[in-house]
């Protein structure tokens with residue numbers, strides 16, 4: 001419970017120490033530059049995260065702060081040479097370096113339109129000692145949490161939630177097929193673009209799990225309590241085991257309910273499963289808490305972008 005309290009407390013206090021100075025120029029310098037209209041670097045770029053040596057922090061100038069979390073600060077940055085826009089997640093070395101490395105390691109295994117892309121890991125250098133930064137694809141609409149806050153508690157239209165659910169499930173299906181469990185699925189970790197794309201982000205506590213059937217021993221307690229399934233919230237009462245993949249589906253279920261209701265609601269497991277199966281319009285299917293998919297591509301082609309107007 002102490003860990004739960006610690007996590008809840010840290011979630012309330014989003015102004016935890018993050019570096020106030022990072023070694024790249026700020027918006028004033030950016031404004032002096034002659035750049036064409038800003039474009040985000042292509043999410044389908046062939047730049048793998050492992051080619052980190054191509055980029056240095058000094059290659060970027062800061063445009064704005066996109067968000068702050070427990071892991072660090074995320075900046076909107078512009079590449080000086082190409083003027084391409086990125087998100088730069090800067091983490092402090094007090095444990096953050098290791099975490100950023102794990103996050104980068106997982107992101108470097110992924111190349112899905114439904115998962116935020118990591119273009120490079122920018123390691124600490126002599127001039128930037130203590131900082132580790134992930135150079136991420138910029139998702140220009142921000143998190144669904146922020147979108148929901150702008151709507152001041154108004155529920156999302158069902159068609160928009162269906163679209164969010166379908167894309168998030170596509171991301172989870174992709175990850176789970178590679179044995180990656182996200183473990184922190186919630187509106188704050190789903191990013192939306194003004195083009196209507198939804199992407200899973202923040203792999204700070206994600207895990208690559210060994211190929212083994214059945215339940216896994218519960219990973220160390222981490223995540224966001226409100227989005228945890230009962231067996232994850234209290235593993236001891238469930239034999240110390242839960243399925244991390246089913247836990248992701250649960251987190252998405254709570255997310256869907258929250259977007260539909262405009263707040264977190266109480267529910268039973270069966271209700272969650274029925275709700276997800278009703279709201280999703282693709283061939284996804286939730287059976288016994290697990291995500292089943294068939295013929296992803298056929299359904300993806302038919303997706304509509306219902307929630308675009310929410311981002312205005």
Ligand SMILES: Nc1ncnc2c1ncn2[C@@H]1O[C@H](COP(=O)(O)OP(=O)(O)OP(=O)(O)O)[C@@H](O)[C@H]1O
Nearest residue numbers: 066067069070071072074087136137138139143202
């Ligand atoms: N690629 C991105 N494009 C646009 N905005 C982003 C991007 N990545 C993160 N953000 C913004 O920054 C915020 C914090 O990012 P993120 O969740 O990755 O940080 P964190 O420190 O790991 O957070 P947490 O404390 O929830 O674990 C997000 O909620 C979002 O608003």
